[in-house]
Amino acid sequence: MIIKPRYSKFDTAWRILVILTVLVQATLLPLDFLFELRFQRWYDMLDLVITVIYLLDFGENMHRYKRIQKHAVYKDIYWDTYSSGKFFISDVLAILPYAFLFSHPAFQFLRMFKWVKVLRTMHFFQIRNIRNTTRSSLWFLLIGTFLVAHWFSCIWLRIHGFEADISHLDNYIKALYYIVTTLTSVGYGDIVPNGNAEMLFNILLQLTGVGLIAFLVGSVVGLFTKRNPAEQRFTENMEKLRALIHYHDIPSELEKRISDYFTYEWKQKLGYDESELMESLPFGLKNDLQLEFKNRTIKHISIFEGVDEKFVREIALYLTPIVLTPGDYLFRTGDVANSMFFVKKGKISVLTEDEKQELTILKSGDFMGEIALFKKSNRTATVKSIGYSDIYELHKKEFEKVIKKYPDIALRIKEKSISREQRYI
Structure with missing residues (x-):
């Protein structure tokens, strides 16, 4: 059930x-x-x-x-x-x-x-409801503060008594004013306690105010200074970069590229390293989380359209994420080929060996290097990232483990690789 x-x-x-x-x-x-x-x-x-x-x-x-x-x-x-x-x-x-x-x-x-x-x-x-924790905590603080002031105001009216020449509402607002100014330690002395009962109550009120203000300030500061994991990691990375620049003579161009990458990671990828969380999860939850990360990318790849969900789940376990910065080479013509790649995000330029001619531009959902999965060969083209690109890499050894169970998908990828090989040669 x-x-x-x-x-x-x-x-x-x-x-x-x-x-x-x-x-x-x-x-x-x-x-x-x-x-x-x-x-x-x-x-x-x-x-x-x-x-x-x-x-x-x-x-x-x-x-x-x-x-x-x-x-x-x-x-x-x-x-x-x-x-x-x-x-x-x-x-x-x-x-x-x-x-x-x-x-x-x-x-x-x-x-x-x-x-x-x-x-x-x-x-x-x-x-x-982790997403709204800060918002709910803030509302709880505001409501709690109001109730504390409200109860003390009513108790003060019970002890001090009502002023006959003003309405009950005016009496309450005046009491609330006195309570708030006393709790916050900014009392102006325009309202003073008379008699032992009122003075004892005032002492209790002041002692409560010290603790209440300390609690409120600490809680509010904690809520508004608490950064999300992405921003926190970005700040830590930038501090490490400053320390690196301080102790090593790094070219300003390289410094800018590193700084731009950290900014990209923060803005586009949320700058959060999920590997530590992954390692803390049991095998089943880890697989489900990895599948959630990579499921959309795999299903948007043309050769995987309509494939069995089990294949998607198995292949997702072996996809390794890679980030390319602007101008980075994924591989060059003549490099040993032992893996294929899937574009998750960004634009990838496929060039001739001399890089004078652009053969095609690969975008989200495209794949490349699949020839290496079926025969021993070297790369037949040069692949370069136009901007920032997120890709997944699938090694031949892991691919062979999965594809043995799905010969129809293997045939589809092989036919596609042959046609693309003939086009780029």
Whole structure:
């Protein structure tokens, strides 16, 4: 039985709905202490809706947990379940309709146990949705900062009291202003605490502000200074080039070519070396990832159109990537031929031996040097890169291992190589 609880659209939408529900309740709960919202019908109805959502979420979590426990794979890798007792207990404590059971609003704080769900869901999104990790972390920081300021503002109003000559909204905004200026340590002294309770609260507020600002600054700086692997590798390569220039007398032309290559690698190839990641993967995943990298290139090659998927998978394992910079020679006329090449990206010029005549230009999806796969020979043409070119190389030894299983494809390549050989001779 195959299930996909981690990646379904329903699962994602439901998690977001639960997070929004918790945020609404976390916003209204301190307001209930100030204005006794629990005695208003709309608040009772909203509390009932929240209870229903929490109850449905509890049922969904139980159902997901039972399905995953029966699955041979997911039970070992899916951590966001009731396999941890604290998740189960926190959900149970958050379900009870405290507004109906108890008149005192203090019991409503037990609803906040649902924040365990929010925190693990945010962690879940950061792990499973790597592309948007920075964005989701930033939103989480902003929402968390607002709730901290909101709760402290409500507590301050509870201690300090309302000013009778202004509205409740004005009182709240004034309290929010005081809390923010105190948390950020830029208080102007226009609002001062009176009495022991307010001064003790102010001390707590200032101590909290020190930690909060340090946490926010560190988190935001970490988010915006965190470079993607491509940019990080580009910067490291440029630093190594500067060090090389410092200790060795390198011609400026060669320096420029190296710098241009690093820039090309960063802009066009993403500048990320996947070899280290490849080595960390087991054999099956490594093959699948290599196939994903090379699948499109192989299928766009004319002689491989409509071939068996197994052939594509096997041939992909033996394709070696090569990058040619502008003016680089892939091979020259007379060189020993022991491999063929596939153009992934770029333009390749096929020239005569004296390089005075251009025979053809090879582009993405074209191939060359296939004659070497069928007979011992030397190169019959000179091949030179016009700009930056990404190509794959297939050695004769590896080709023979695969092609024995596919004689029809071998015949197709051989016929193509004969016609091309006659054309270029």
